[in-house]
Amino acid sequence: MTREDLTPADGQRDSIHEQASQWFFRLRERPGDPGLLAQFERWKGDDPAKEACYLELLLLWDELERLAPDSDKRAPPAVERAGPPAATRTGHRRGLAALLSLAMLCLLAWLLPARYWLPAADYATGVGETRVVELADGSRLHLNGRSAVTVDFDSAERRLRLLYGEAFFEVARDAARPFRVAARDTTTEAIGTAFNIRITDGRVDTTLTEGRVRVHLPDRAPQPLHAGQRLSWTGDHSVRVSDGPGHYLPAWKQGLLALDRQPLAEVVELLNRHYRPMIRVVDPALWQTPVSGTLPLDDLPTLLAMLERSLAVRHSAIGEQLLLLHR
Template sequence: MTSADLTANCREQALDWLLRLQQAPHDQALREQFEQWLAGEPAHAEAYRKAERLWRLSGQLAPATAERWPTPAEVVQLPVRRKTPRRWWLGAAAAACVMLALAPSLSLRLEADYRTAQGETREVTLADGSVVQMDSDTAIAVDYSASQRDVRLLAGQAFFEVVTDKTKPFHVRADGVRVTVTGTAFNVVLRPGRVGVDVQHGSVRVEDSAQVLAAALTAGQRLRYRDGQAQVSGFAPSQAAPWRQGQLIADDQPIAELVQELANYLPAELLLRDDTLGAKRVTGVYDLRKPEAALRAVIRPHGGEVRSYGPWLMVLSRP
């Protein structure tokens, strides 16, 4: 898992603890569990401190946690319309979700040569005539020179149709994984903690900094790479990058993985609060043009429900 993944995990955990403590401020057992989590890693305390600071900027901080981080003198309190007593923390949580997501978004803006917004797809023709189709919430950086053709996938997923040039191999880099081709069509997906490569035609070589993961991944083969381990399986080449047809195809995949996929099509932060639900496996075809309906269709057969708190936060759990 990369440092970016660890940061994202800490951010999600910190938000989850904020929600739980606001819902049950007098639960001593919950408070003790929280203190154990907080002391477990230095990154936990830092993530929680930032989450509470952002929460405070929304104008509302519950007494249950206010004593831990006194307001710095330089923080300007913003005027905020108060919520009703029962629901004030929902608006604050939504504000925290949005602000916690800003830092990685700003970083992508600085690095990317091309990027898509949520719900947007885009086709880019590169200098050599190779074509990149970019999915929703995707960013790439391009580095062409006299001796190389390099593209970095910074976020999301993209389908590449590469013009053959044996003198200048084409490389796609995604979180430490490098895909090398001369001329072929393939999809690369980058999600927290994992990278995937699907080949529609031709062949590619896949490696990381330590080893060759696949010397020749050919048409109808896909590679999934997670935690230093690579797994190769088969699929119908016509199903390469089904997102281009507005489809999400799940083949015995865990719900947690599908939630990661659907998060790229929804403006809300998705918070999966049930590990057992996340581990359930699903097979089906879902409509990406209706991502919220797809999300509900994924979890409902396993007793899951989606609670929306405004446009910025969706909590997934079982009753």
């Protein structure tokens, strides 16, 4: 093709596209720079063609995310990912597809009131709601926000299942009927005792306050716990037992969230059991940021101020239902 074959309009368009991509990368590098933005606006002027080229580029960049090969992506937690999936059609990615459907289910779980989708939870709480229930045997069940439990007592055992969320159990002594709480594929068995179980995206944490429990895990010998100990069971089937404070009372019972180097993505999952608007971390670089310390579960402005001060995490309210965290 010779130069003459190219109509002037085409050539001009191409150069606009090139300029647009240059602007895009510059602005992406320094999104908060007012001077740069002003220069960009001067370049764009009133020209709808320039604006269209820039938007076409944004769209292309957005679409590229859908093609992400699994290995090149940081895996964010399912709840965070529930919205923008990046699945592909090829057969060997069925696993990813399954994972994404799971994410979709999680999303549904978030959206629909519990009664629509749960296998008949006996006790459930919504976002920001906590509840104490006295059970038939005198045991007390403390439900954290957005949590659900089924209860099934008979003459041989007291069987409960934590469907999702977090609960603290104060078990009445009854040597003849063991008290068993299932959470995902774990079962915690107690005689007279108090313990807390929390389900998060990648983990089940069982923390013992007093007495003793045995935690049954698939393909393993039962794991005994002493008071104050916490057992973490992750999706890749690894177990970690750590020592907490001697007499553990779950912080959520006091309207607090106690954290020890937990990734921000996970922290936000826990916060969303208590807060409206829903909080989302939009900046992937922040997902793994470790958070330590104590955050309030009933005071949004303080929470946001703390995040901003200690992690340099900013927030933006989008409408009334969404709060974005970013750098």
